[in-house]
């Protein structure tokens with residue numbers, strides 16, 4: 001079986017033809033204008049997919065198109081109700097629109113959920129039943145797999161694990177509340193703290209960096225920069241508190257980390273595990289939830305979206 005899986009992001013739309021073994025056959029991508037109307041954006045996407053499929057030998061074997069969509073969805077009706085970064089996406093019937101243009105069945109899923117689904121079926125999570133995946137990027141996203149199946153949430157809105165409050169009256173979050181995990185554990189939050197704190201640390205190498213990103217904060221922490229080490233320590237503390245909440249709420253078989261900050265790999269995991277070990281419910285007697293890195297990288301969302309047609 002072959003399906004098209006598409007990952008729709010704020011700057012680009014990336015898709016691929018994917019087999020039911022999780023193999024990527026061919027890829028396509030196009031730029032995304034977040035201020036454009038959904039008709040224009042998804043019209044361009046459909047043109048791209050039609051062009052992409054034109055000479056493919058498996059063209060007639062495609063069983064459907066799965067879309068990982070950022071925003072609040074009604075999955076059953078195939079509607080994107082709103083999307084925080086796409087102001088013109090209001091109650092748009094995305095499934096109907098794409099179906100008409102491509103003449104193929106269409107299914108939609110929240111983008112964080114589709115990434116979790118991809119990892120659960122074909123990535124690090126493939127031998128686990130209950131998984132929570134946390135994406136540490138511009139924001140903090142989350143997807144939950146229970147008994148091998150995606151937990152959809154009411155109306156298919158998915159889970160908003162990044163917006164659980166870890167500090168009452170804490171930092172302002174993009175969602176309107178204060179103190180959300182996202183305001184502490186996203187790459188954006190780490191970068192923001194670096195800019196706020198660096199003036200107090202004139203010796204820090206961070207003062208010489210023109211565009212600070214999460215990677216450079218971690219690199220400097222590894223190189224023993226005092227401020228960078230402090231920032232990472234605080235970042236890990238908050239992130240670990242968020243992950244401990246998830247452990248206590250779900251006690252999953254596995255927590256997966258993905259997104260830009262997860263590229264810090266074992267250096268990050270080791271610090272998280274050390275913190276969590278000390279604060280685990282039941283301390284040493286309770287089972288410790290393994291924390292692992294997602295393995296499909298930027299392909300997890302596409303693969304997860306295609307997977308909607310393989311169950």
Ligand SMILES: [Zn+2]
Pocket residue numbers: 162163164173174175176177180181182
């Ligand atoms: Zn929030």
